Amino acid sequence: MPVRLDPGRSHVPGPGGVARWLPGHCGGELVRDGHRLAVRLPGRRGGPIRVDVTGEWAELELVVLTACFALMSQRRRRTLIMMAVVSGAGG
Template sequence: MTALTVRKQDGAFVLDSGAGRRASLRTGWTWRYGEIRTGAGLWTVAPTDRRRLGATAQTEHGVAVRLDPLRSHVPGPGGVARWVPGRCGGEVVRDGHRIEVRLPGRPGGPIRVDVTGDWAEVELVTLTACFALMSRRRRRTLTTMAIVGTVSHGPTG
């Protein structure tokens, strides 16, 4: 098992996977889209649905990674991939190999990633999973703020 960390650095989330390889994720304020940059190229990442349960990373040539509870795809050889999101983390599983992502309890803290087995484009899959989980967290935060803002003003008159 390999333990990786994703940290916020200069406005991006940076994954240092060792051997001088670095990958980064940059997003908009609402987390409705983002960009993942690895040594292999640049991908646009976006949620798969309104509830933000999953995400896709794609180029103009098509989808490279799709993490969705019903239908997932990751690069490389092997069987069907499965994406299991949770409230504080999630995991991608394929053929007994696993990428487990755990979000920090506080915003801005490091994200812990445990990788078991061999993965093609591990940086891309990992940052897509991070985007899916953090985008969902951001949606919950914005929804809560909107509800509190609406309810907290009380009756007028």
């Protein structure tokens, strides 16, 4: 079953209403029908990722893994953009 996390249109496995994905700077939150899945990335490299789950979620491991990947990809993108800006300003 595919998982799509997008602030405008998310899709997660299982029955229920529309899922809302709310990514932030250091984490994100997925909410559907009063159920909540919150992922918090560590402040430093190599630290633990924290996942808080409220309610029932179908394919929980898949949804959590997708959320972690989405947040880590977003963080890496920001880092690459900052490096490009700094190197462009220095030269």
